[in-house]
Amino acid sequence: MVDYNHYEILKVNPNASQAEIKQAYRRQVKLFHPDSNQDTADKEHIIRINAAYEVLGDTQTRLNYDQQLKNASQKLNSRQQRTASAQRHYQATRKTGKDADDQIEEWLRLVYQPVNRFLGSILHSLEEQIDELAADPFDDELLDEFQDYLTSCRDDLKQAQITFRSLPNPPSLARTAAHLYYSLNQVADGLEELAYFPLNYDEHYLHTGQELFRIATRLHYEAQASVK
Structure with a gap:
């Protein structure tokens, strides 16, 4: 799904007045509507224009946007x-006085392996949680379970971050x-997005959280591949 900037769709400055937004909306509709201009007609763009004006045409929804x-x-x-x-952190990393092989073995055992387990546990559990929530996203019990799941993930993430450092x-x-x-x-950002869903039932936060988890999963696999 592509996200569009409503101001760009209407071709107005974010500081434009409500009157200017209304004028811009009419101008865009006239340009792309098939009834007024067959040469530049674009039904899909008309949908985006209407969606943009629905948000920007109202003062309160515009403030929220x-x-x-x-x-x-x-x-x-x-x-x-x-x-x-x-x-800066990686540039500042210096080799300790330990033997290189011992240093590698120690880091793999004390940092990589536990962080790897924490990440795997968090990343591989989201799909099941989303499937359970999909049964009824407005069910209070399911939402409570989802929030408990997010809390558990945040606890695991904190432990992983402490271990990594x-x-x-x-x-x-x-x-x-x-x-x-x-x-x-990416996991931290994903959990932050997912936590917004129980507050307003906006599925955009679920989709964004899932996408961030997908990115985190790819990075996790690359980390695993680099030590094989």
Whole structure:
């Protein structure tokens, strides 16, 4: 599913007045509606235009939408900052005085293996939880169970993050460590998205959470492949 920016669809500035938005809506409809312009007619785009105006044409729904855009921008900035922090972390990693083979064995045993188990447990459990919730997303008991599941996942994630930070990775396993690091971050973002669903029943949060988990799963598999 493709997400569209309503302001871009109507070709207006986010600071546009309500009158300007209304004018832009009429202009776009006239341009793409088959009854008014056969040369540029686009029924799919008309649907997007109507959806955009339904949101931006009302002051309150527009305010809500603006807040969603702001939140999305903040999340992107936060992820970029974490990426920069991760890069600094791996650049700062130094070989300890231990023998390289002993260092690798220790990190695999004390960091990689437990983090690998935590990630596997979290990532492989989501599909079943979503299937159970799909039986009736508005059932209070199912929602309570889903929230309990998210709490359990957050506890496991916290333990995985603590374990990951407990010991510097050997330089030769920097690639493995990076995949684990980014997988943990994707899981954290995914759990944050999933936690919004019980608050407003918006399935967008479920879909976004599942997509983030899929990315985390791919990174997890790459981490596993890099140590074989």
